[in-house]
Amino acid sequence: MRYLLLRLLPKNLLSRLAGILADLTLPAPILSSLIQVYCQFYNVKQHEIKTPFGSMRTFNDFFTRELRPELRPIDQTPGSVVSPVDGTIAEFGKIEQGLLVQTKGILYSLNDLVGDKNAAVFKDGYFVTIYLSPADYHRIHLPVSGKVKYFSYFSGNLWPVNRFGVKQIGGLFSLNERIVTPITGDHGTIALVKVGATIVGKIKLDYSELSTNNKQPTQLDLPIIPEKVYRKGDEIGRFQLGSTVILLFEKDKFNPADILPGDYVKVGQKIGILNS
Numbered sequence: 001m002r003y004l005l006l007r008l009l010p011k012n013l014l015s016r017l018a019g020i021l022a023d024l025t026l027p028a029p030i031l032s033s034l035i036q037v038y039c040q041f042y043n044v045k046q047h048e049i050k051t052p053f054g055s056m057r058t059f060n061d062f063f064t065r066e067l068r069p070e071l072r073p074i075d076q077t078p079g080s081v082v083s084p085v086d087g088t089i090a091e092f093g094k095i096e097q098g099l100l101v102q103t104k105g106i107l108y109s110l111n112d113l114v115g116d117k118n119a120a121v122f123k124d125g126y127f128v129t130i131y132l133s134p135a136d137y138h139r140i141h142l143p144v145s146g147k148v149k150y151f152s153y154f155s156g157n158l159w160p161v162n163r164f165g166v167k168q169i170g171g172l173f174s175l176n177e178r179i180v181t182p183i184t185g186d187h188g189t190i191a192l193v194k195v196g197a198t199i200v201g202k203i204k205l206d207y208s209e210l211s212t213n214n215k216q217p218t219q220l221d222l223p224i225i226p227e228k229v230y231r232k233g234d235e236i237g238r239f240q241l242g243s244t245v246i247l248l249f250e251k252d253k254f255n256p257a258d259i260l261p262g263d264y265v266k267v268g269q270k271i272g273i274l275n276s
Contacts, residue, residue, distance in 0.1 A: 025057050035062045042135035064204075064238045067137055067267075074141075074233030074268040081144055081254065081272040082232060083265040084192060085245050086137040087130040090166070091261055095125045095248075102173065103166045112174035114191060114248070115152055117221065118182065121189050126249040128256070128271060129173075131161060138239040140194060141267050142230045143247060144274070146185030148207055149227045154178050155218040161197040161244045173246060177212055179203055181236065187274045191248035194237060202240045233268055249274075 026034070032053045039046055050066040075082050091101045098119070099107040111119040132138060156177040166172060177196035182189050194203050196212065203212045207228045230236065256272045265271060 023058050023060050026059075028054055028057075031056060031059065031062075034059065038062075042133070044135050048137075060240050064138055064240060066139070072233075072267040075270040076232075077270060077273070079187070079274045079276065080232075080270045081190070081247070081274060082141075083130065083267055083269045083271050084141045084143045084236075084247070085130055085132055085139075086266050087132040087245070087264070089259050089261055089263045089265060089271075090129040090131045090244070092128040092256060092259070093126070095122060095127055098123065100127050100129075100246075102171070106167070106170055108171040108174050110248075112171060113178070113246070114180045114193065115154070115219065115221075118152060118180055118191060118248075121182070122191065122248045122250060124251040126251075126254045126256075128247045129244060130246075130265065131244050132239065137267065139235050139267075140192070140237045140239070140245065142183065142232055142234045142236055143192065143271075144183060144185060144187055144190055145230060145232045146183040146187070146190070147227050147229050148181055148183055148224055148236075150182065150221060150223045151205075151208065152180040153210060153212070153218065153220045153222065154180070155212075156196070161195060173244065177203070179205065179210075179212070179237075181207075183230070188250045188253055190250075191246075192236070193246040193248065194239070195244040195246065196239075197243040203237060203243075204240065205237045206235060 035053050038044065048067045048071050050068050056062050091103065093101055095110055098110045100110060100113070102108050110122060154177065157175050161172065161176070173195050179194045181192045183192060196203055207224050208222065253275050254272050255275065257270050259271055
């Protein structure tokens with residue numbers, strides 16, 4: 001029944017409306033009260049937030065909040081890969097026969113997720129999937145240093161990416177709206193896949209003004225001119241309400257750290273090491 005209701009709901013429209021509401025300027029007392037209720041309901045760690053609630057003007061100001069930078073130190077071990085987000089490790093492992101694990105017993109296609117051009121780079125590679133809950137910090141950072149020369153945008157559905165969605169909707173991540181950002185450097189190429197979800201108003205990017213969730217069925221490969229150069233830990237985008245990121249690595253390039261599905265990781269925490 002729950003799946004049927006989700007299927008019938010106009011998820012993209014509801015997400016656009018949620019985005020509009022989250023961008024409304026509200027009187028400070030009302031907004032602060034809403035934020036306090038949200039923080040209590042989701043157990044948000046308020047002491048980590050850099051900007052006082054009284055300085056915020058919209059709910060998205062809160063949701064895309066900055067954290068005090070000293071609370072998210074970036075691991076500087078040579079060759080380390082750091083978590084690009086605060087979130088929970090959902091799955092990780094080798095990409096075998098062009099398939100990734102969504103959850104136990106459910107696989108999905110690398111080609112469907114990132115398109116043929118990108119999939120060729122990561123054939124027989126490795127993936128790490130990280131889920132961001134409504135309580136989490138929703139800015140996205142670079143897992144490694146490198147250059148961003150182009151990105152790929154895939155419009156799509158906005159199914160929920162919570163535990164229910166992952167267990168019930170086959171190929172969820174390749175059905176939802178997503179942005180694929182290849183990062184090239186001494187390590188070769190790593191892809192950062194930002195996956196939209198129900199009630200995600202927009203995915204914002206540091207390197208482009210592209211507007212997501214825009215009603216149009218679209219698949220684009222867009223160059224970034226001039227190319228952008230980032231250091232490990234630099235901010236690269238943000239979710240306006242929560243979702244999932246997937247990291248993709250080339251064959252034999254990545255060794256995971258001591259992580260397990262269900263582990264909670266923070267921005268800057270080492271999640272693996274790159275092979276030279």
